[in-house]
Amino acid sequence: MYILLxxxxxxEMCYVTTTVPRMLSDLVSLQPSIISFQGCFLQFYFFFSMGTTESFLLAAMALDRYLAISHPLRYPILMSPRFCVNLAASCWVSGFIWFLVPIVLISQLRFCGSNLLDHFICDPGPLLSASCSPAPRIELAFYSLSSIAIFGPFLFIVGSYTAVLRAVMRLSSTVKRKKAFSTCTSHLxxxxxxxxxxxxTYVAPEASGGSNKVVTLFYSVVTPLLNPLIYSLRNKEMKDALRRTILGGN
Structure with a gap:
């Protein structure tokens, strides 16, 4: 679990770095926000590659929880350090090659007119809208890959936790059930x-336009900000410190 964490x-640190520094620079700048063509597509590539890697890593962490709870005696063998490292490495490699071809194809489209993007990051919706040449096949390929990268790991996670729930419900002790559930709450x-x-945002082509900038801001900034706090709350000392801060006690 700690290797995956x-x-x-x-x-998460790299994921935030692809968007937040540029966004903050644009907010404090008195000049119009300008990004080069190469810079835009580099941000596009790294942002989506890391987002896809995160989707795969969350599925890997669900597998880890399933093996730990459903097969506790075999867990050290099934989830060995070597296997865990290979699993994490495969998530990184898969994430960084998943959107490579569609992004290269989008970068080769003709862009004309004002070249204004109604977004704070280089997102596929505004980029495809700014293109002079319609590319329905590229758009279909991009959103098909997006749907697979989202729903594939998500359905795997749902299946893993369904098996975990069955295993937990077979436990006779309420304390054991509570302990088993507590190891999964942060990940869930x-x-x-x-x-x-x-x-x-990314399941339907029409859902990624400028009207969803708030949603994009949430998963690109707010979610990475909350994740460390969510996992830290598993620590008893952290929970006690937070309780004292809120209640004003010693």
């Missing part, structure tokens, strides 16, 4: 925040 925390909270927001 280490990869996840490193991914992250899954809900991440998939709940990206499904709204």
């Amino acid at each position: 280490g990869n996840f925390s490193g991914l 909270a992250m899954v809900s925040l991440f998939y709940g927001s990206i499904m709204v």
Whole structure:
């Protein structure tokens, strides 16, 4: 679990770095926000590659929880450190090649007119709208890959936790059930925040326009901000410190 969490925390730092510094610079700048063609597509590539990697890592973490709860005696063998490292590495590699071809094809489209993007990041919806040449096949390919990258891991996570729920309900002790559920709550909270927001934005082509900038801001900034707090609340000392801060006690 900690190998996967280490990869996840490193991914979140890189994920935020692709958008937040540029966005903050645009907010404080008195000049019109301008980004180069190369810079736009580099941001496009890294933002979506890391988002896809996060989707795969969340599925890998669900597999880890399933093996830990449903097969506790075999868990050290099934989820060995070597297998865990290979699993995390496959998530990174798959995430960074998933959208490579569609992004290259979009970058080769003709862009004309004002070249204004109604967004704070280089998002596929505004980019395709700014293109002079219609590209329905490229658009279909991009959103098909998006749907697979979203719903594939999500359905795997749902299936994993269905099996986990069955295993937990077979436990005779209420204390054991509570302990088993407590190991999954943080991951389930992250899954809900991440998939709940990206499904709204990238499943349908018409859903990724400028009207969804708030949703994009949520999963690109707010969710990575909340994830460390969600996992930190599993720590008893952290919960006690937060309780004292809120209640004003010693």
